[in-house]
Amino acid sequence: MIHTNKLTKHFKNKKETVEAVKGVDIDISPGELVAFLGPNGAGKSTTLRMLTTLLSPTSGSARVAGVDVVADPAGVRSRIGYIGQGNGGGHSYRVMDELVMQGRFYGMNGAEAHDRARELLITMDLQELEKRTVVKLSGGQRRRMDVALGLMHSPQLLFLDEPSTGMDPQNRANLWDHIMRMRVEHGTTIVMTTHYLDEADSMSERVIVIDHGEIIADDTAARLKSNLAGDLLAVEVPLDSAQAARAVLGRAAADGDLDESMQNGTARFRVRLPDGARLAPGLLKALDAAGAPVTSLELNPPTLDDVFLELTGRSLREGVDV
Incomplete structure (x- = not known):
């Protein structure tokens, strides 16, 4: 056509x-x-x-x-x-x-x-x-x-x-x-x-x-x-186990894409995974075994805006044709 x-x-x-x-x-x-x-x-x-x-x-x-x-x-x-x-x-x-x-x-x-x-x-x-x-x-x-x-x-x-x-x-x-x-x-x-x-x-x-x-x-x-963005996994662990969690999640992160923040006695990590639903259970077990028990977890599927961010380094919403 x-x-x-x-x-x-x-x-x-x-x-x-x-x-x-x-x-x-x-x-x-x-x-x-x-x-x-x-x-x-x-x-x-x-x-x-x-x-x-x-x-x-x-x-x-x-x-x-x-x-x-x-x-x-x-x-x-x-x-x-x-x-x-x-x-x-x-x-x-x-x-x-x-x-x-x-x-x-x-x-x-x-x-x-x-x-x-x-x-x-x-x-x-x-x-x-x-x-x-x-x-x-x-x-x-x-x-x-x-x-x-x-x-x-x-x-x-x-x-x-x-x-x-x-x-x-x-x-x-x-x-x-x-x-x-x-x-x-x-x-x-x-x-x-x-x-x-x-x-x-x-x-x-x-x-x-x-x-x-x-x-x-x-x-x-x-x-x-699936190929360009991956799922976004966010986990929280006790602050005193942040180093152990960083080591486990860093190995799993796609292209080393690992963000972290600390607040109120908690360490929060965000990591992109190529197949989050499949990998998340194993990661939870690995974190627990490393002495970093997860106190909170979120798993969000990727969006097309995530795809564009991965492709170009900027959000599709930064400027849209009118």
Whole structure:
């Protein structure tokens, strides 16, 4: 559904050339749901703009939905849906009119556009709002209408740019329920960006991480977390047994990653483990045998932010594209 070869974008800034995207290779198969992550300035938005024909590449090539983005940008646009961060509907227009108009833009006749709009109103739980003007919709209702607009022409590929930004948890959950149901029913390929890492973790089948214009990771969220971050084990032992605990945990720590702090007669250690659930019981026994009995324990699975911290030395949340 998406294939790029050394896709590159440079910008001229006075006498300086800024390499925003440095020859990325991307392959996304039909039906996949892929999360595209990267901090501010990483090249994520520039890459997506090239894939959606909003920017022309400096070099390299890209085929989207089987069409070359440079040779036939109109052909690409006819095959994709794009839901940006801003609202797509005109404020003074009614919901049904906006959907029908969108269908007509894509070549549907009046009857086809009305039938498709009616179908999407039901699917996106907007059927009671068809005569309401866009400006009177709530934030969650507007986002659902944006998704309906993007789906009017039944695109093979849907780009979702921060689809749930600014929504409360209930509306976020409702929106994703609608999107996932549409995906199951129509087999739509979805490429999304988000700064809600729980969305990328739970919804996507693959995560692509870009930084400094280059793809630095491309795998399932589960494998990225397991291979790059590991579980975080935090234990507390009596202060007088800190030296013994340090020796045991230091041998187990991945890459020597062991943090410690002392307070109120207790030594607290934090260590990354490649397979915490499996290794933790043995570590507890080893600590006890070394004279460092554990008085408190926490085991937390890794997050995608931990993955990005491991890859780049900074948190994904330090700067997010908007």
